[in-house]
Amino acid sequence: MIGIKRSHELILLLFFIGLIIIMSLLAPSFLTINNLLSVTQQMSEFGILALGVTVIIITSGIDLSVGSIAGLTTIVIAMSYGWSGSLVAAILLGILAGALCGAFNGVLIAKIGVPPMLVTLGTMTFFNGIALVLSKGNAISDFPEEFYFAGQGYLFGNIPVQTVIFLVLAILTSLLLSKTPWGRRVYAVGNNSVAAVFSGVQVDKVLLYVYIFAGIMAAISGWIISSRVSTARADLGAVYLMQSIAATVLGGTNIAGGSGTIFGTVIGVSVFAVLANGLNLIGVSPFAQNLLMGLALIVVLLISNMSIIKRKITIFIKLNFN
Amino acid sequence: MTSDYIIQLKHISKTFGGIKALDDVSLDIRRGEVHALVGENGAGKSTLIKVLSGVHFPDDGAEIYINNEKVIIRNPMDAIRKGISVIYQDISLFPNLTVAENICIGNDEVWKRKLNWSQIQQLAESAIAKVGAAIDPYMMLKDLNLASQQIVAIARAISFDASLIIMDEPTSTLSSGEVENLYQIIDNLRKNNIAVLFISHKFDEIYHVAARVTILRDGKFIAAHDIQDVDRPELIRLMVGRDVEYISMNAEKIWDEEVLKVNHLSKKGNFRDISFTLRKGEIIGITGLVGSGRSELAKAIFGLNKPDSGEIILNGSTITIASSNDAVQYGIGYVPENRQLEGLIGKSSVCQNITLSILKSLCNSYKCVDVTKERQLAQEYVEKLDVRPKDLDKLVGQLSGGNQQKVVLAKWLVTNPKVLITDEPTSGVDIGAKIEIHKVLRQLANNGIGVIVISSELPEILAVSDKILIMRQGSIVSVIDKDLATQEAILAKALGA
Incomplete structure (x- = not known):
């Protein structure tokens, strides 16, 4: 199993490198420091979302509400800034709101036992509804200049701030998963939650924290999005939902739970970002971009399941042509 | 009589990623015979069943004969159509379908594009009757206990004209009364010339129901005997390759605490x-x-x-x-x-x-x-x-x-x-x-x-x-x-x- 996981990451990595080579051949401006940095800027928002989604999918759960949580966060930050005048307090409140949303999901899933798909299908609309009611459906753009730092600022000259935030969070998540007891339990629950219970693991607690974690990631993502576009709006973040799930699966996280790594997810996210950026530079129409991205996902998943496919073909030939 | 084999397996090998789960195994089952398959865990019993029932495809060189005719078993449904049915430990039927549907699903006679419900019910009832049980064909499978679900699985096998029914540890989930009942059913099958391949860890059961026994060890065929020719210590010896029996161990000290x-x-x-x-x-x-x-x-x-x-x-x-x-x-x-x-x-x-x-x-x-x-x-x-x-x-x-x-x-x-x-x-x-x-x-x-x-x-x-x-x-x-x-x-x- 470890062998299989490794080989998927390797295939994905090769695919990624091949992609970079092709893009740099087709679009001369692709392989420049500035463009690559802007790729990392574009991928950070849904990358951070994908970090939370990865942890959830490892527990064999799913969270469809992360996009809505990000949107709600932007509204909470904007409104609490208008009300308090303190940017720091506003951002902290926004992240708290994300954590609460995650806790709400977590309680319904872990304590009451409603399937994650149903809970988050409901809360996806519910959280979005709260954001719409709070904002009366309007976009809010009353932010001070400093607010734009997270989404539009640069560190050390030309490194986008959100790239740094994404990297730090990715490393943090990776450490949480691989080093802490909680991380170990996350994998155990995803593999076999019954056996986890029989080993004294408090599965409900583990799951609750998983959903809170994803809520916080979604909130941070929302904060960066609204900082970049200088606006708070209920539907910001919604577009990233499916993309973050797709990137996670592309990165080798088993949709049935139990295995997956943050490293894989980061590569999965990078593949999507490079594709989008490269295709833009080449001048492929946005409509064809979707088509190519979907195709890429299918191709990589097919290649990494090649051994199974090969076996089926061999048996088919044996049965029908011998 | 000697050549009246319903199933003969020869030179069956199966390799998983370099490891030989089965190594040149053979198995002969006579028509209407209850045949026990024994061996320690990892001896290859499950793999052999899976080859026989079309789940696994054997390595090159394997020969399978049904009624003295060489065949290839393509997939599980093919095995069933060729008269080989398996009753799995966990039953493996559809909990949310009725008993009749479970028995008839996939049966070309009645499971056509346009389903004929009266035919389905008839077939199900007659199959249940042949088992010698009384189960309402309209009940949902999930509403039956495990013993009855097992009977439904057997009835399904009969409705497909099975000539061999493989039972994988059939008694592991049954109470002793239900086990007695299963013995009756097996006896019934035998009388109807249906062979049973019986896999069990429990010697009492093996000696109770089986006429012959095949022993596997480490993926290899060890021996096949008429059951009366081999006593329990001998059977254990063949299975493990050495003499063993439980050692009774006394407590060194029991505290008052x-x-x-x-x-x-x-x-x-x-x-x-x-x-x-x-x-x-x-x-x-x-x-x-x-x-x-x-x-x-x-x-x-x-x-x-x-x-x-x-x-x-x-x-x-x-x-x-x-x-x-x-x-x-x-x-x-x-x-x-x-x-x-x-x-x-x-x-x-x-x-x-x-x-x-x-x-x-x-x-x-x-x-x-x-x-x-x-x-x-x-x-x-x-x-x-x-x-x-x-x-x-x-x-x-x-x-x-x-x-x-x-x-x-x-x-x-x-x-x-x-x-x-x-x-x-x-x-x-x-x-x-x-x-x-x-x-x-x-x-x-x-x-x-x-x-x-x-x-x-x-x-x-x-x-x-x-x-x-x-x-x-x-x-x-x-x-x-x-x-x-x-x-x-x-x-x-x-x-x-």
């Missing part, structure tokens, strides 16, 4: 008024028929089945155990009955399985798991229990049954338990490993742990326990000292005879 005391514990529908005392160093055996409330009682003590009334006293103080985590904190360990489902994280390593319950105590000052410490501890117990292979990074799901069980035991030993409850600790484990596990349990008791062994296997109960509790219909009906107990006496109490 009571580690666990259960007072009038009751739970409606599970067990009632259970009282017993477990002393330090003692092994209590709990036996009784399946459904007598043994496992429910064990789960209650482990915090997974909240009792209605009564008290549990650990080391002199009354405790409330609300969750499995509470139980672990109090020093109670539980080796569950179903290893795969409840005992192990199959896709995780030996090391990570062993330390799952004590991760917190392995943390360094950064709240991270100290991997060096973790591996040392796991290594120590892998050595102590002789888990093979001694590879901490091996995925637990790839170990044999006996070694998996040792990993589950290790998981609890690292918690330093005061009480260890083991539910069918040696089920599905080969005989060599059974004795090793018995030794481990006795050693634990000698080190001062109170041990409870729940088992249906009476020789095992007699070999390991110091005191035997017999349960029937949720109550303890008898407490027998080990020295005074015999299999017959225990069985009589358990049955209520």
Whole structure:
């Protein structure tokens, strides 16, 4: 199993490198420091979302509400800034709101036992509804200049701030998963939650924290999005939902739970970002971009399941042509 | 007569990733014969069944003959159409379809583009009648108990004109009355010239139903005999390649100290008024028929089945155990009955399985798991229990049954338990490993742990326990000292005879 996981990451990595080579051949401006940095800027928002989604999918759960949580966060930050005048307090409140949303999901899933798909299908609309009611459906753009730092600022000259935030969070998540007891339990629950219970693991607690974690990631993502576009709006973040799930699966996280790594997810996210950026530079129409991205996902998943496919073909030939 | 074989398998090999699960195995089954297939875990029985039923495709060189005609079995449905049906342990039917639908689904005679419900019902009824049972064909499968579901599976096989029905440990989920009933059904099948391939770990059953027996060991064919030509010690010898029998081990010392005391514990529908005392160093055996409330009682003590009334006293103080985590904190360990489902994280390593319950105590000052410490501890117990292979990074799901069980035991030993409850600790484990596990349990008791062994296997109960509790219909009906107990006496109490 470890062998299989490794080989998927390797295939994905090769695919990624091949992609970079092709893009740099087709679009001369692709392989420049500035463009690559802007790729990392574009991928950070849904990358951070994908970090939370990865942890959830490892527990064999799913969270469809992360996009809505990000949107709600932007509204909470904007409104609490208008009300308090303190940017720091506003951002902290926004992240708290994300954590609460995650806790709400977590309680319904872990304590009451409603399937994650149903809970988050409901809360996806519910959280979005709260954001719409709070904002009366309007976009809010009353932010001070400093607010734009997270989404539009640069560190050390030309490194986008959100790239740094994404990297730090990715490393943090990776450490949480691989080093802490909680991380170990996350994998155990995803593999076999019954056996986890029989080993004294408090599965409900583990799951609750998983959903809170994803809520916080979604909130941070929302904060960066609204900082970049200088606006708070209920539907910001919604577009990233499916993309973050797709990137996670592309990165080798088993949709049935139990295995997956943050490293894989980061590569999965990078593949999507490079594709989008490269295709833009080449001048492929946005409509064809979707088509190519979907195709890429299918191709990589097919290649990494090649051994199974090969076996089926061999048996088919044996049965029908011998 | 001699050539009247319904099935002949020759030169069957099957390789999984370089490992030979089957190595040139042959199997002959005569028409209408009950044929037992025996072997330790990992001997290749399951793989052979899967080849026979079209789940696995054998390596090159395999020959399969049905009615003396060479065939290729393409897939499971092909096997069924060729007259080979399997009754799996977990039944593998559709819980949300009716009995009639379950019997007829995929049957070309009635399962056509336009379904003819009266035909379906007729076919189902006649198949059930042929089994000699009475089941309402309109019932949902999930509303039947396991024994009846098994009958439905047999009826399905009959409706497909099976000439061979493979039964994979068919009695493992049945009560003794239901087992008797199954014997009747098998007898019936035999009379109708339907052969049965019977896979079981239980010798009593094999000698009761089978006419011939094929023995596998390490993926190889060892021998095939008429059952009357081979006695039990000989059969065991053929299976394991050496002489073994259970070794009865006495306690070195039983302290006066009571580690666990259960007072009038009751739970409606599970067990009632259970009282017993477990002393330090003692092994209590709990036996009784399946459904007598043994496992429910064990789960209650482990915090997974909240009792209605009564008290549990650990080391002199009354405790409330609300969750499995509470139980672990109090020093109670539980080796569950179903290893795969409840005992192990199959896709995780030996090391990570062993330390799952004590991760917190392995943390360094950064709240991270100290991997060096973790591996040392796991290594120590892998050595102590002789888990093979001694590879901490091996995925637990790839170990044999006996070694998996040792990993589950290790998981609890690292918690330093005061009480260890083991539910069918040696089920599905080969005989060599059974004795090793018995030794481990006795050693634990000698080190001062109170041990409870729940088992249906009476020789095992007699070999390991110091005191035997017999349960029937949720109550303890008898407490027998080990020295005074015999299999017959225990069985009589358990049955209520």
